[in-house]
Each structure stands twice: as C-alpha cells, then as structure tokens.
Amino acid sequence: MGVNERKEREREEMRELILQAARKVFLTRGYEKTSIRTIADAIEYSPATIYLYYKDKNELLFSLHEEAFRKMMQELSVVVNITDPFARLVEMGHQYIHYALSNPEFYDLMFIMEAPMETLACRDEIWEDGMKSFGLLMRVIEECVAAGYFKANTDVENTALTIWSYMHGLVTIYLKKRMNMFEDGREMERIQQSFMLFIKMIKDSL
Amino acid sequence: MGVNERKEREREEMRELILQAARKVFLTRGYEKTSIRTIADAIEYSPATIYLYYKDKNELLFSLHEEAFRKMMQELSVVVNITDPFARLVEMGHQYIHYALSNPEFYDLMFIMEAPMETLACRDEIWEDGMKSFGLLMRVIEECVAAGYFKANTDVENTALTIWSYMHGLVTIYLKKRMNMFEDGREMERIQQSFMLFIKMIKDSL
C-alpha cells in the first residue's frame, strides 16, 4: 500500500511549492518585504499552512541559504577549464565579485544575516555548503603552491581565510552602500582597481 | 525674554534623554530587541512622544551611528604616540579588530546595517564620520610611503580601500558567526594568524 509514500511525496511537493514562492518573493521584493503572509498569498494558502511544512521563517530562509550556495558553486565552476592555477584563482575572484553583486539578497543570506545561523546552529550539515566553497578556494591555493606561484611553506587554510576576508570585505562595503562615501560614481572602478592591487599583493608576497 | 532659549534647551535635553535610553537598550538588549516602545518605557514616556523629537527610528539610529564613529576614532587615537608609521598602521589594525569585536552592535550600525543609510542618504554630513576615519588610514599610509615602507608610486586611496576591505571582511566573517564553520574554538587564533599574514603581504608587496 503506497499511500504513505504518496503522502510523503505530496508533502515534499508542498515544501517545494512554498520554497519556490519564498524564493520568488525574496528575490523580487527583497528580504524586508518577504513575510509569511506574502508567501502564503503567492501560493493561495493560509499563513498557518506554511507552519505545517516549515518550523518557522528561519527554517524557510535556511532552505534558500542552501540554494544560494548551490548557485554560487555552479557559477564559480566556470573556471574549471582554466589550467593555470593562479589564473584560475584570479578568475574565481572575478566570479565571486560578480555573483555577490548580481545576487545581493542571496549573498546577505549566505554571509551576513544572523537569522539562519541561530536556529540552525545545532544542525550538522549547516556548514557543509560553506565548507565546500571554502574547500574550492583551498584547493586552488594548493595548486598554486604546487605550481610554484606560492611558497612551499604556505599555510593554505590561513591563506584561504585571508583571501576570503578581503573579497568579502570588498563586496560588502559596496553592497552595504558604504562606498557611496566617495561621492563620485566610480564604485565599480574602485572595486576593480582594489582587486588588481590585491592580486598583485598575493603574487608578490605569497 | 529667555523663554524660547529655555525651551530650545529643554528640547535638546529631551533629545539627549531619548538617545541615552536608546543607546542603553541598544547596547544591552541588542538591535533586535530595541523597539520604540522599549525606549519609551525606559524613559517612562509614551512611544508617540519620541516622534516629537526624532522623525523616525532611523533618525534615532543615525544619532547612535555618529556616536559609534566618535568612539572608534577615540579608541584608534591611542596610536598617535607611535612614531614609526608602519608600526602605527599595524597597531591601528589591532585596535580596529578590538573595537569591532568589543562593540558588535555599533560596528553593525556603522558598516553593515542598511537602515541608517536609506533615510539619510540625502544629508550632507552622513559621510563625514566615515571619511574622517578613512582619512586617518590614508594619512598613515602616506607616512609609510614617505618613510620608504611603501613604494613611492603607491595609490594611497586604493591601498586604503584594499586594507579596509580586508579588515572589514575579517571582522564581519567573525561577527556574523561564519567562522563557526571551522568547528574548533580557534576563531581568535585564526584572526590573529590571518592578520599577521596580511601585514606580511603589505610589507612585502606595497
């Protein structure tokens, strides 16, 4: 009797329906305007129904969090056909900037928002996505060491954290509108210039 | 007839009273728990009264924003007696990390939150505080150039943005709990190690 299997399938479909609606509202109207009620309206269900499929709003946001990491990994993967590891590292940087600036709401969810962390700090697989992309960075650094671009005694993990810190700082200063400080419209130019300087720094020093 | 002057003074006192209450609630209970009503309760006035002295919650937050910058500038100023410019730059980095980690709510307000930006994007003096501290960084970099630590053709503004980006990225990754990813308790150690690596990078390359 496959009735339980069907119910499980239907439940999963409903979860997906809610998630799709959440993503749509989230990416079009932004985080601030994404309420349980707007999501419920989008799928023509009562707000209370959502709570039958997701524990709370944070759990819903966390599902988007996973999706955001999947998408970033996918976009970062265009660099696989670059054989030279240092050129690949540089292109990964470009792709990272491009992803952050093209998906500000996702980026927020992935690296800035506190909400998805709190509730899910207990879970085991929370850091899986983050660690996978951090591993991507570590691997290309390892290859840079192997290829002689970086010194043999390079602390790969520390180097990865340092590079990530810089990239993250750069894009968040822009995304959170703190580059408006300069009051000319040259934010994009500044990002590119700074990135070039940083690339030069790691080339010279690591 | 000094009645108008007295009223003006009383008005300023009331603004200060509200601001003090706001700061107290903000720094003890955190941003999330800081509502107009909790602030009103703290000073034993009606919530509506606050709107007679501040246009909205954002304007109130912006006043704290100014205070946060004042405090950071003050804490960064302990480095003035360090004569060697590079040593001063390094110590400024330490102080920056210390301020961010000791005042996470303030740091959020200064560099992450969108709220104070939106409403006040029109104002002229919004960027004054930010520019003043950025200027502090630029000046010490200039001195590093003059002292021969950095190359003569250094683009000071670009270098400052690059260093700030790194510092900001490092502390926000920590503050927003993304370093929990590593799942050992060595976050602090990682921050120090990464900072040392970055110092080495600018020493070698700039």
Add this chain to the structure above:
DNA sequence: CAAACATACTAAACAGTGTTTATAAAACAA
C-alpha cells in the same frame, strides 16, 4: 485676572509582523 493661543503629551488606532490555537473538513482505516 481671564480669555486665547501654543506647546507637550498620550491613548487609541492603523497596518503590518511571526506564530499558536481551536475548529472544521477531508482522507483514510476498521
């Protein structure tokens, strides 16, 4: 001094939020 005006303040309401509860309806099992 008393009337007229201006200011300071607040209770109550509005429109929104996340979330819970009681209840009704539908689907399933015996």
Add this chain to the structure above:
DNA sequence: TTGTTTTATAAACACTGTTTAGTATGTTTG
C-alpha cells in the same frame, strides 16, 4: 459506516513602527 488521523484555516496573541485626535499644561495677550 464509524472512528481516527491528517490537512487546512480563521481567529487570536503579542508584538512592531507610526499617525491621529484629543487633552492638559504653559505662555501670551487683551
């Protein structure tokens, strides 16, 4: 068909930022 479980929701709860209408107090003027 009856009994039980699942699914959905209306309504409420306790919040949020903000506005409005009305009162009470302080100041100025006739």
